Amino acid sequence: MQMPIASDRLLAFVTVAREKGFSRAAKVLGKTQSAVSQAVLHLEEELGQRLFVRDGRATRPTQAGLALLEDAERILADMARARERLAALGAADTGRLDIGTSDTLACHVLPPVLAAFRERHPGIELRLDNRPSPATALLVSELGVDVGVVALPLPDGLESRGRPIEERLRVEPLARYSESVILPPGHELSRKQKVHVRDLEGVPLLLLDRTTGSRRFLDLAFERASVRPRVTMEMSSVEVLKKLVTLGFGVSVVPTVAVDREVSDGSLVARPLSPVDRARRIALLTPRVSRPARAAEAFAEILRSVLSERPMGP
Numbered sequence: 001m002q003m004p005i006a007s008d009r010l011l012a013f014v015t016v017a018r019e020k021g022f023s024r025a026a027k028v029l030g031k032t033q034s035a036v037s038q039a040v041l042h043l044e045e046e047l048g049q050r051l052f053v054r055d056g057r058a059t060r061p062t063q064a065g066l067a068l069l070e071d072a073e074r075i076l077a078d079m080a081r082a083r084e085r086l087a088a089l090g091a092a093d094t095g096r097l098d099i100g101t102s103d104t105l106a107c108h109v110l111p112p113v114l115a116a117f118r119e120r121h122p123g124i125e126l127r128l129d130n131r132p133s134p135a136t137a138l139l140v141s142e143l144g145v146d147v148g149v150v151a152l153p154l155p156d157g158l159e160s161r162g163r164p165i166e167e168r169l170r171v172e173p174l175a176r177y178s179e180s181v182i183l184p185p186g187h188e189l190s191r192k193q194k195v196h197v198r199d200l201e202g203v204p205l206l207l208l209d210r211t212t213g214s215r216r217f218l219d220l221a222f223e224r225a226s227v228r229p230r231v232t233m234e235m236s237s238v239e240v241l242k243k244l245v246t247l248g249f250g251v252s253v254v255p256t257v258a259v260d261r262e263v264s265d266g267s268l269v270a271r272p273l274s275p276v277d278r279a280r281r282i283a284l285l286t287p288r289v290s291r292p293a294r295a296a297e298a299f300a301e302i303l304r305s306v307l308s309e310r311p312m313g314p
Contacts (some may be wrong), residue, residue: 010072012039021059061160079289094123097295100136102147108257116302132214140285141168146296148285151213175307180270181254190269197225206233273292
């Protein structure tokens with residue numbers, strides 16, 4: 001009878017595939033390069049298939065390696081979940097939850113969710129991985145974090161491991177998400193109830209950079225309205241954009257959830273951007289290759305509750 005493949009060999013294989021090299025995989029695993037090479041070699045002998053080819057300095061999976069990779073990731077993820085459940089039998093409500101999200105959602109949407117989670121599950125360590133929504137989606141699909149909180153829609157053609165990313169993710173839309181035009185008090189556009197994208201032609205614009213979902217949405221809106229935007233600055237931070245608008249450097253378009261404080265204290269004026277993209281949503285992402293852990297399910301329950309009670313835009 002054939003013996004099952006050892007989990008350490010699968011782990012070595014998956015890590016080499018993720019890191020695109022044996023030496024980098026060895027560093028991640030805290031092992032010697034020789035030990036990682038031997039583990040992969042034994043796996044290749046066991047399966048009777050070559051799993052990697054060297055392409056210059058990079059190491060990439062063969063067709064057999066690509067075929068094995070998804071199953072190997074699922075097996076390792078299921079084993080990790082099983083260990084977590086077994087550990088929970090002796091120590092209830094312990095472990096770690098890794099959450100991927102954007103800077104804006106981390107600052108302006110998740111704080112009450114995180115506070116409620118910590119109050120209900122104090123034994124679970126929370127870690128945040130902060131990056132734009134498209135990058136967060138890729139991270140979730142590759143099992144780099146347990147859950148992701150992102151703004152939809154994600155870019156068309158986004159792929160993970162050579163496959164459409166939707167095939168590797170569970171996507172649960174939760175709340176409407178919108179953008180607002182932010183202006184210094186007294187700006188001529190503040191007289192409008194809504195600002196159409198056509199109203200922004202020729203106006204000095206301070207925008208998020210092109211790695212963000214919000215910028216992608218805005219570029220598409222300009223294209224559909226045949227508007228050539230006058231972009232004078234690009235930033236990766238909504239907080240920096242808000243400060244520059246208050247200083248009079250121009251006008252910006254940012255997520256509506258990010259400007260409540262400044263509108264309340266009168267330092268900024270915000271007007272809804274028209275037309276509204278009804279596909280814009282805050283969504284929860286989990287990987288398809290494994291069942292969500294108990295901590296992830298608890299987080300999702302709190303997230304749904306908080307977002308159902310808080311309006312996120314028009």
